Amino acid sequence: MSWAIVADSSCNLRGYTPQAADTKYFFAPLKINVGGEEFIDNEHLDVAELNRRVAEEEAASSSACPSVGEWAELFRTADNVIAITISANLSGSYEAAVMARELVLEEGPRNIFIVNSRAAGGKLELLVYLLDRYLTANPDATFNQATAYITDVEQSSTVMFSLCSYENLTKSGRMPKMAGMLANKLSIRILGIASDEGTIKVLGPSRSQNKIFSKIISMMESQGYCGGPVFIDHAFNETSAQALASKISEKWPSAEIVCLPCGGLCSYYAETDGLIIGYGWGIASPQA
Template structure:
């Protein structure tokens, strides 16, 4: 029996390898459209070049989700598959993956004389982006590595993790989020006008919810740690994604470890999609509070 953990490219793991036996990890890329050019958000993307093109482009740019056919190609090989997607309220990626799941299971049933046993696909709406997906991927891998698991066990586990984890966004620019309808225009305009960072989180529906403005790195870090504590974090796995802001990510990591010495903090550069929306110096923090 083979397993696959599959995420879209809002998960910023690119060269990551699972520790669980007979388990693969696959990233399905979204696409960013800038000035008539298409940038596929895969491991070959030059993220710095994408960011330069986005900054220089005066016309509106956008992103698009993977097609159902692209998803289906990723779903055909393994026996048991868990798919983790960006929030269904931020992208059509989740619905595209559900369509692909139905296509692949129908194919399998026809090829095996009406018997579906032996092929399982579950699609999880993360209600987030970035660090929360990375956290979910790693924790699922740890779970599978502990020993024999049924598919239903894995589904119950990953749904539990999705419900008991969260994401924070610390951003200094909001232009692309506002232009693409991912953030209220009033909040984005306020933050840009006064040149302040804005701390946001994911709502229960998987949309971006504003926590509040912050001024200066120290206040941003303090407010981030305070929000993590108030939402139930007491030490565990944390992912910090950054857009050309490793220094800020390291400072936040140090503050988290000082507050919770048992925390494990991983720092990851953003890929194309998260860089596009988080913009210059943005941070995305995924953490568990189970």
């Protein structure tokens, strides 16, 4: 039986090759609309040019999820399909994937399971990686066993956001314009974490990167992280991503840290110098 692990492009893995036998990885691109021009969030996107255009555009930009047809095409690539989407509270990607599943299942027998990550960025990368690792270690796993595993991993993992630019948030009305202007002017960095509802809960502001990193370490420890995979996505800020990786490694030498550049969708939300950190505990720990 063949397997496909499918994500939308809020997952920043590009060119990922699964280690599990007879398993492929695909991602369905979201689109970002800027001043009437559509940017497709795939491996060919010039993310720097996208960010430049967004910064120049006075009006709010917008994003669009993969179409039902795009999801359906990917769902037809294997006997067993597990799809992982950006939070259903942030995008219509999950709903489109659900509709595509019903369409494809009408065509014939196939197994398709869809995970609402309740997050974006690093958490999706963590889910893809751990699912691949599970299928590699358990080549005879049934579809139900694999879906039970990834459901448990989703419940025992999260994502944090370290942001220091708020132009898009203010343009879209997600943040008061005056507050965004003040935060930008004072170089205030905000740390947030994905809530159970898939929205961002602000943990606190700081002008010090070291204080933000300390808060990240403290939060990870309080939730039970004890080593294992961590994905740090950065929006043109590899230096800070590597600095945070070093702090995590100092605390947990067994940490497996991967730093990745943000694709279009995540760079649109994280903005310049933003970080998105995905990690897990319990079943998503080294004992997984």
